Amino acid sequence: APGTLVVPGQAPRRDVSGRSSIGVSVPPQQPPAWRVPFVLSGVVIAAGCLCVLEAYRDASAGDTQSQFIWFWTGMALLWGSLALLAFSRQLAARARSALLVVLGLAAYLPAFIRDPSTPLFYDEDGHCAQTATILRTGRLFLPNGLVPMASKYPALHTLTAPLVFLSDASIIRVATVLLAILHVLSVAGIYVIAKTVYGSPRVGTVAALLYAISPSISFFDSQYAYESLAIPLAIWVLALLFHAGTLPGRRAIPFYGMSLLLGFCLAVTHHFTTYATVALVLLYATCLGVLGKRAKSARRHSVWPAPRRYHGTATLAIGAAIGLAAVVWVLALKIPIWGYLAPFPEQGLHEIAQILLGTAPPRGSGGIVAAGGGARHLFQNSGLPLSEHYAAYLAPPLLLLVALVTVVRHGRPIRSEWLALGGLTLLYFATLPLDITSEGQAAVHRSWAMSWIGLSCVAAPGLVWISERAIPGMRRVHAPHNVRRRAGQASLFALAVVVLQMGSYGANVNANDMFPGPFVMEADGRTTPEQVSMAEWFARHEGYGRVVLADQRNFEVLAAYSDALPASFPAWELYFPTSPPSAAVVTQLYKDGVQFVLVDRRLATDYSAFLWFGDFQPSPPSDPLPLASIAKFADLSYLRDIHQTQNLILYQVKPKDATANLSLSRLRST
Numbered sequence: 001a002p003g004t005l006v007v008p009g010q011a012p013r014r015d016v017s018g019r020s021s022i023g024v025s026v027p028p029q030q031p032p033a034w035r036v037p038f039v040l041s042g043v044v045i046a047a048g049c050l051c052v053l054e055a056y057r058d059a060s061a062g063d064t065q066s067q068f069i070w071f072w073t074g075m076a077l078l079w080g081s082l083a084l085l086a087f088s089r090q091l092a093a094r095a096r097s098a099l100l101v102v103l104g105l106a107a108y109l110p111a112f113i114r115d116p117s118t119p120l121f122y123d124e125d126g127h128c129a130q131t132a133t134i135l136r137t138g139r140l141f142l143p144n145g146l147v148p149m150a151s152k153y154p155a156l157h158t159l160t161a162p163l164v165f166l167s168d169a170s171i172i173r174v175a176t177v178l179l180a181i182l183h184v185l186s187v188a189g190i191y192v193i194a195k196t197v198y199g200s201p202r203v204g205t206v207a208a209l210l211y212a213i214s215p216s217i218s219f220f221d222s223q224y225a226y227e228s229l230a231i232p233l234a235i236w237v238l239a240l241l242f243h244a245g246t247l248p249g250r251r252a253i254p255f256y257g258m259s260l261l262l263g264f265c266l267a268v269t270h271h272f273t274t275y276a277t278v279a280l281v282l283l284y285a286t287c288l289g290v291l292g293k294r295a296k297s298a299r300r301h302s303v304w305p306a307p308r309r310y311h312g313t314a315t316l317a318i319g320a321a322i323g324l325a326a327v328v329w330v331l332a333l334k335i336p337i338w339g340y341l342a343p344f345p346e347q348g349l350h351e352i353a354q355i356l357l358g359t360a361p362p363r364g365s366g367g368i369v370a371a372g373g374g375a376r377h378l379f380q381n382s383g384l385p386l387s388e389h390y391a392a393y394l395a396p397p398l399l400l401l402v403a404l405v406t407v408v409r410h411g412r413p414i415r416s417e418w419l420a421l422g423g424l425t426l427l428y429f430a431t432l433p434l435d436i437t438s439e440g441q442a443a444v445h446r447s448w449a450m451s452w453i454g455l456s457c458v459a460a461p462g463l464v465w466i467s468e469r470a471i472p473g474m475r476r477v478h479a480p481h482n483v484r485r486r487a488g489q490a491s492l493f494a495l496a497v498v499v500l501q502m503g504s505y506g507a508n509v510n511a512n513d514m515f516p517g518p519f520v521m522e523a524d525g526r527t528t529p530e531q532v533s534m535a536e537w538f539a540r541h542e543g544y545g546r547v548v549l550a551d552q553r554n555f556e557v558l559a560a561y562s563d564a565l566p567a568s569f570p571a572w573e574l575y576f577p578t579s580p581p582s583a584a585v586v587t588q589l590y591k592d593g594v595q596f597v598l599v600d601r602r603l604a605t606d607y608s609a610f611l612w613f614g615d616f617q618p619s620p621p622s623d624p625l626p627l628a629s630i631a632k633f634a635d636l637s638y639l640r641d642i643h644q645t646q647n648l649i650l651y652q653v654k655p656k657d658a659t660a661n662l663s664l665s666r667l668r669s670t
Contacts, residue, residue, distance in 0.1 A: 348440015424454025
């Protein structure tokens with residue numbers, strides 16, 4: 001540099017003071033350009049986390065007005081900062097890797113802060129119970145009272161049980177750490193897929209950002225359930241296959257092997273995710289075969305190297321092998337998989353047909369929605385503010401617009417990988433009509449974890465293209481620009497990302513799922529210390545694997561701690577009458593092997609017809625129980641009160657012979 005003396009053959013050595021060893025002043029090294037915004041973003045992200053924590057504190061205290069304000073202020077700070085970092089061109093490789101880790105942890109943050117020490121949701125209770133059964137008995141495939149399929153797919157539980165044994169921690173503590181790692185792996189896998197397809201680390205980071213704000217990852221896939229392990233496995237099966245297609249010769253063999261191994265693990269982890277992954281891999285192999293020659297000639301103008309000769313054959317073989325493993329597993333364990341999965345989409349399509357033909361029952365006609373079918377009220381009793389309603393309606397067309405931008409800008413040359421991801425994207429938009437049905441919406445919400453793999457990778461290039469034109473200076477780092485204008489447009493773009501995330505939350509969860517608070521009978525995530533205390537007492541004094549008759553909300557907590565089994569019995573026929581039940585009901589009670597009956601006094605004030613197991617006819621009443629219905633249990637001769645809390649009463653069913661002898665003695669005394 002001008003004015004700097006350099007001795008020939010001797011490089012100036014700089015000390016901590018900024019002066020060289022040969023006595024010539026040398027300007028100190030400047031930190032990389034990405035460090036300052038990265039550190040500032042870290043401060044803003046920390047502030048966002050504190051706001052989310054404050055929202056949960058207000059919700060626990062019953063302040064339903066400020067909880068949404070604090071929550072979305074925190075999420076705007078958190079995800080707005082992450083969005084600006086993800087779109088930046090100035091991130092070094094290490095900073096980008098750190099950003100992927102932060103994205104995964106941020107996606108898990110709401111569920112973690114919600115309650116990291118107690119299983120909250122129905123599926124989580126069932127899988128915790130299954131892991132506890134393995135730890136207690138050392139045996140697999142024992143029946144599960146909450147999630148029957150959990151006993152047939154033991155991969156998650158066999159992974160968790162040794163960690164619990166070695167760490168001496170609780171199941172939910174180990175599950176919390178495991179879920180955080182799985183979230184990071186999911187986001188990193190999306191990055192690998194998009195970076196491999198488009199050849200751009202920036203596009204890969206944006207795709208990871210989009211998947212981190214998807215509807216499923218923050219709540220449904222943040223619970224301890226087999227799908228939470230299956231989704232990362234599916235993502236990496238696809239990522240390894242895509243990466244193998246870029247490698248020549250034998251260098252691709254290890255990646256094929258790892259993809260096949262993860263596919264076999266997936267086959268014993270989760271049913272639907274396995275079948276969706278097999279269909280996607282076979283679609284990819286078909287595209288490779290059909291478009292092989294055209295893709296080979298087109299790749300001369302793309303970022304991809306020439307395709308391997310046998311890549312399509314290897315992909316087809318891997319997809320077929322994973323599918324065969326899934327079929328063998330179902331046949332070996334005699335899993336009724338069709339009867340378990342088919343009713344939801346079938347009933348949803350039936351309800352769509354009823355709506356189109358005008359034969360659907362009117363909304364609000366009473367009874368159980370699942371039995372009546374028809375359209376449901378969107379956001380009815382969700383407790384969400386109007387902003388989340390509007391964002392949920394706005395998100396799908398906004399995503400469609402961005403996906404169309406990608407098609408126009410990156411649709412040529414046609415690539416097999418791009419077509420496979422496009423198939424998943426079409427799955428998301430094709431299933432949206434089922435979301436207005438009472439039965440189909442359950443299947444739609446469970447499919448989003450897979451369909452967003454394609455949607456995030458397809459939408460990412462379009463978002464990057466828009467950002468280069470919406471925010472001056474993004475395309476050319478050193479281009480002159482108006483700082484105030486750039487800051488305003490950057491804020492608007494970050495706000496668009498937050499709106500997408502708000503729409504994801506609004507479409508997938510309600511206020512009771514998002515926030516802690518007082519007990520609500522219909523809410524799946526409002527477990528109380530009283531319920532946990534009753535469940536622990538039951539496990540300690542009465543043992544495990546007992547058949548219990550109870551409403552669904554209390555039974556799921558009882559089963560999570562004591563492996564209780566449900567009774568195949570129309571429980572409301574015992575609960576609802578104000579007088580003693582008929583002899584036929586009592587006979588059925590003993591025939592089904594019911595050992596305990598749990599009664600919640602709150603059924604007289606906080607009630608829902610969804611609280612009962614089974615699909616019996618006639619359907620249960622939709623009105624709360626009369627107080628006399630709860631009081632009558634104390635006078636039933638075949639029940640014995642063994643434990644009470646403030647709202648819960650646990651009865652033991654007396655042996656049938658003892659009941660008969662008691663009735664005979666009373667008859668003789670009379």
